[in-house]
Every structure is written in C-alpha cells, then in structure tokens.
Amino acid sequence: MASVFFSYSHADEVLRDQLEKQLSLLKRQGVIQVWHDRRIGAGQEFAAVIDRHIETDDIILLLVSADFLASDYCYDIEMTRAMERHEAGDAIVMPVILRACDWHGAPFGKLNATPPDGKPITQYPDRDQALLEVAKSVRAAANRLKTAAVRREAVQSLARSTSPATRASSPRSSNLRLAKDFTDRDRDQFKHESFEYIAKFFKNSLQELERRNLGIETDFRRIDASRFTAAVYKSGRAISRCTVFIGGIGADGIAYLASESTESNAMNESLSVRNDEHDLYLKSLGMQRGSGTHLSQEGAAEYYWSMLIERLQGS
Template sequence: MAKLFFSYCHADEALRDRLEVHLSLMKNQGLIETWHDRGITAGSNIDTAIDQNLESADVILLLVSADFLASRYCYSIEMNRALEREAEGTARVIPVILEPCDWHTAPFGKLLAVPKDGKAVTTWPNQAEAWTDVAKQIRKAVEGMARVAPKAATLMGRGFDPGWDIARPVADVGQPAASSAMQALGQSAQERPRSSNLRLKKEFTDFDRDKFLHDTFDYMAKFFSASLDELAARNQSIQVRFLPLAGQAFSATIYREGKTVAECSIRVGGLGRGSSSLSFSYSADAGANSFNEMLTIESDSQAMHFKPMGMQFHRGEQNSQLSEQGASEYFWGMFIEQLQR
C-alpha cells in the first residue's frame, strides 16, 4: 500500500477534500493510504509529525495554487524536501495544479503536472472531470510503483540497495527483532494512529446558495464582457455591446458590419423560481419569465454546482456538474454558436 502525503495551503482545504473524495476508490481497493496535517492529534509536535510523515510517504502531492506558492512552509520546507526525495529516488512527487498561477518556473516546474496539460482544476467547466483525470494519473503512478517494488525487494534480499550500484550489507541480523519493534512502538506512543478521512457531509444554507449564485453571476458578467472585447479585437468586422440591465441581469450583442448577428440576456432567477437559478434567453430584451435554458443549483456531500435544465439537449451537458467557470462557458457556448453554425 502506497502512502500519499498532501502538501497544501489551508486556504485550499476544500479543494483538498474534493481530491480525497476522488481517491476513495483507491483507498477502498487497498492501493493507498493518505495523510495530511489534519491527521495530527492534539498535543503532538506539529513539525515532527509533518516531518515523519513526509519522510515515510511514497507519493507526495503538491497542491499548487497562488496560496501554496506564497506559503513559506509549503514552498520552502515541504516542497524542497519533497524534491530532494524525488531526486534521491525515494518518493514520487506529483504537482496537482488547483488554480491558475505562475508555477512553471518553480523548482517543480520540470515535473509532469496534473490534471492533463497542467490545466488548473478550477478552470475546467466540469471540475469532476478534472479530479477524475487527477485520480487516474495518481493511480497510474501508484500501480507503476507497485510493479517495481517486488524487483526492489528481491535485490534487497540479496544485500543490494536498488538505488545504488554497489553491494550494501543487509541490516545487522544480530539485533533482536523485538528490540526494533519496541523502539518503533516507543517512537509512536505519543501519537496514536488514526484515519485522516475525517471529512463530514457538508450542509449548505440558503446563505451559502445565494452567495454561490450571485458570485457566479458576477463572474459570468465579467466573463462575457471580457470575451466580447476579445472577440471584437480579433475580428475587424465585429462590433460588440455588453449592457448591464436592471434586476441582476445583463445583455450581450454581437454585430457584424453593424448588423445584429447574435444576442442574449442572462439574469438571476426566472419563471417564478426565485433566486436559485440563472436563466438564458436568445433575446437581448427578454422578460424575466422568458428563457431558453436555465441553470439550477444542486449540491453533493462536499460542494455546490450548477445543473442545466436540459432544454438544449444537443449540447449533451444536461447532467453536468458545472462550476462558475463551467456555467459561464455553457451559456457562452449557446451564445457564440449563433455565429458558428
């Protein structure tokens, strides 16, 4: 069983929890066990506990974000030791890119990062797809290590360390095994073993849902405004207009040589469903109860997401769990396809 160590900043704890959920199958299959600093018991020496688990880890996951890079402990201590162990061949280091940040020139920048192509998890339209890719890559690494382990054990049995090219004596057989066991017991007596899997089902309040909804709407407005500006900058024949509307709504219009070729409006709520949804209309001046698609808030045991109502079946995303980025891309795709078909 491979031991995974999470090196992360506490600002990213919610994302770490999501990753741990996606690693659950490997835990259940007996492939891995995980450890992070939330596994430290009260009264234990924090630095000692982290050092011991960092040294005993087979795989070290660097959960990379701007907060991680700004953390002195994560960057200067945990990351440096992780890379030393990677260079020694005693551990595998896998950078997991959580958020967009300037990580390519960091010391771990030469390592292959996950998810695919180093695209940050939070920028994927469907974060579940990103976490699935991360989990698959970790599984591949762990299974690869498991295949190498029997060969290494054979060499060690002959008195060789597979990390070196010369013979090394096997451990002193004159020392009683019980003595080693008692020493190990004494070293761990102050820290009782327990699971790091202590996350509980999260309950989301009306406030949480409202905040998620309005934060996503604000993000979507900025997303559309910036995308329109970039579209106009790349195409000389295109003019655009972004217009905030009353009642938490905005419209977007694209003109080609002065003629309207695409338009839409997006607002909070719709069809008497209160403020728990975002609605999309192909009309720039549609009424509050007129829409062509709607995103509603749903949640699982750990996070909230948006689910399309399913009125645009040809898009094939009616079952998606969309983040604020994914929701914005979903509505933008409906809008821009008027120029693409």
C-alpha cells in the first residue's frame, strides 16, 4: 500500500478535504493510505511528526496555490525535502494545482502537474471532475510504485537464488535443455497467435503514426479472424495499403499483399511456421528481402510493417 502525504497551506484546507474524499475508493481498495498534519495527536511534536512522513511516505502531493508558495514551511521545508527525495528516486512528488498562481518557476515546475496541463481545480466548471483527474493520477503513481516493488523483489529473489551460498548448497548443471517434439496443433496455434500479434502490432503502430504526424491519417480494418487490411493516407491521398492474411503458399503461413483484397491467390511475401529442436519460429519466403529469414513474432510484425511504411517514408 502506497503512503500519501499532503503538503498544503491551511488556507486550502477545504480543497484538501474535498480531494481526500475523492481518494476514498483508493483507500477502501487498499491502494493508498493518506496523512496530513490534522492527524497529529495531542501531545505529539508537530515538526517531528511531519518530518517523519516527509522522509518516509511514498507519494507527496504538493497542493499548490499562492498561499502554498507564500508559506515558508510548505515551500522551504516540506517542498524542498520532497524534491530531494524525488530526485533521488525515493518518492514521487506530484504537484496538484488548486488555485491559479505563478508556479512554473518553482523547483517542482518541471514536473507533470495534475489536473492535466496544470489547469487549476478551481477553474473547472465541474470541480468533481477536476478532483477525479487528480485521483486518477494518484492511482497511476501508486500502480507504478507497486510494479517497481514487484520488479525489485524479483531481482532480489533472483540474486538470492544465484548467490554463491545458494549455488554451493544446491549445485546443478545449467545444461538442462532437451529437444522438443512439435505437433501440427502446436504449429497451427503458433501461426494463429503470431497473426493476432501482427494484427495488434499494426493497429497500435497505425494509431501512433497518425498521432505523431500532422496530415497523416490511417485505417485499420479487421475483416475476419484470419485477415486484416491497413492503409496510410497523406493529406487525404492513399500512399500505402496492405492485406495480411492466414494462407498463402501452402496455405499454412501468414501472407502479405501490398493492396487491399479479399482474395488469397496473390501475395508479395509469405511467412511459414518452422521449428528447430527447441523453438517455433516464422521463416520468410524471401520475396522482398532476398533469402528467407528466421523471425520471432515481433520480428515478423516489424518485417511486414516495414513493407507498409517504406512507401510513406519514400514519398
């Protein structure tokens, strides 16, 4: 569970309370636990308790307003230490822009603020929507921390399992790989899984191509379970089209045709499923790049994508 600390001016206490309510589901789900200075009990030393949370909490929310920037404690102590931990990778600092103020020149001005584009919460016509955007950002940050923790544990587990002490107590050979017998079902399943991978690869690549390049439009159409088409337009003019389908030579591969078609008797390239003693792979017929090449699913998708995009890159 990620711990969240609110750094704020007491002038913004109402907005802090509204934000904490918006985070209620995250608390109920055990994603986060939150803390702010109103949780300090009677008799506790104010500065010491705050310092402990600044030093240990995972996510630090800077609730930014003119009052926050004017507060010596918020700015010089809480924010300064929070940024030091952020730079060291020990915490995530998240500026939450409550009210309009000149915050871009502050040390945290280089960070991605929330709500999106740093629009102040009080300027939203629907304040609940603004607070929801902040809650989404907090959830995403908590998920990043959880993923990082899982990766660290995996690395540490691997280090423990491969430590000299472990190897000494459980010595064994690393030469344990045996030849496999691949059935027709194995090959058919690999073919269909590879086709699905290529289809997703094309769809995502077309979307990103359009997003990054002004004047470029794309079209991805899934015809059926074994065929899709893709097209790229520049200023409305079709530059490149293709059809990728299961079939082709021998009807046991994945074929590429440099046009949109529902026919299966023409192609510009074909990939067939092959295997060695240990792995299944795809082998190109070599109609476009010379002699056939052994390809992984990712390599096959990139190979066919290069055939579509090269027309655009050369236009």
